[in-house]
Amino acid sequence: MIRYIDGQLPAGARRRLEAHLIACELCWCKYVQLASAPADVRMDSEEPGMLAKLRGAIRRWESAPPFPSNAALKHRIAGEIEPYLGPRAATSILGRVSDSGDDLLSTVEPVLALFLGSRAASKLVNRVVESVLVRGA
């Protein structure tokens, strides 16, 4: 998020983070908090151990393979949501997502919220983002 605020995030990762910020209230609050602080404060406010971890994470992010294609990404997200909605529903919902994938989370989350409630759907989407978009990238 810090790299995003500093304008250092690659275009693909930037788009996905923006999509997540629209959907996740918690991350949005964190973003507003970080964006309103000056860059030096942002770095100083972190614990020393945390800063090392953050740098390590950024290095790993940079050395990680590029984001999977949209089709592969959709396939992986379908795998994450199908235990809740069913395989046919997961495929059908992801079929409604545009080719660019910009509306991926905004398409999936409302359907999950209908059946699981907003709170559980938000937690599930956060987990999907974490496992597919961040860890799986």
Added chain:
Amino acid sequence: MPRTSTVAEGRRWLRAEWSPGCSSLILLGTALYLGAGLAAFVAYRVSGDSSWIEAFFHIPGALMMVCLACMQLGFSIVVCRQFGAGEPLRIAWQLIAGAAALELASTLAIQIFAVDSSLNPLHRASWWSQSAAQRIREAGLIAGGPLRFVLLAAGLYGALRVYRRSGFLGNLRVTDRVLLALIGIYVLWEAIDLGIALGRGKHPGWAEIAGWPVDPLLWVLLLEAILLYRSVQRMGASWIGRCWISFAVGIALVSLGDIVIWASAYGYLPWPWTALEWYVWLPAAAAFALAPAYQLEAIQHAGSPTPPRV
């Protein structure tokens, strides 16, 4: 590795790999009870002593029915709280929780307070009599019949609206339409029979009148159950699907019980098939308890760090 850490590892493994949810416990408990009930039936058939059956249904069977009704109500209330104000399934689950409360009241009335057994605390009261027990039973039948079915039908309608809104509402097939038509004819036939009886001077009591809407309501519930089943089929097997399929199974079993009662009363069903009526209510109650348990498990898994296995 030190022994303490091995034990801790073992505990962690047990929690992660073998953590039976509420649904597994309900299924296991119901299977054990049904097994015991069938054993009691076999003992009765072999010995000719009906006390085997009476002993099973008066105490362990009654306790299990109350326990399942409690679980249905408890889980439904917890599920309600998982949905925010204004969310469409919150209203549906509120209605379902209302139906579960009526089911619990009905089960307590029919299985405990209207029965001459050691479980009944009213049995020793000075005012208790067979006619008082009959009134309690009738009140239980009304609470667990038309009143409960109205709330349940409204709740399931709310669920079907959610399926429609998501674009996954299923369609009725030809076989579904034939089944619904046959049950519709049965309901109509009963209504005609009743009309004839009233024309011949029958004077029904208030309890009988209150029970008249049961069969039309069961028809509506069956329609909803089939639509839910088709919707779940359309989406594929899932935690959410299990919840609504459980309601569909519960409604199908209640309808079967209703038809068996009617067929036994009119002599269409020979003994020992009539005994089916005794055993159908336990799995029906289990199905209604399983439904909110599955929904709750889906919600809990959604918030947990590891995805579930379906």
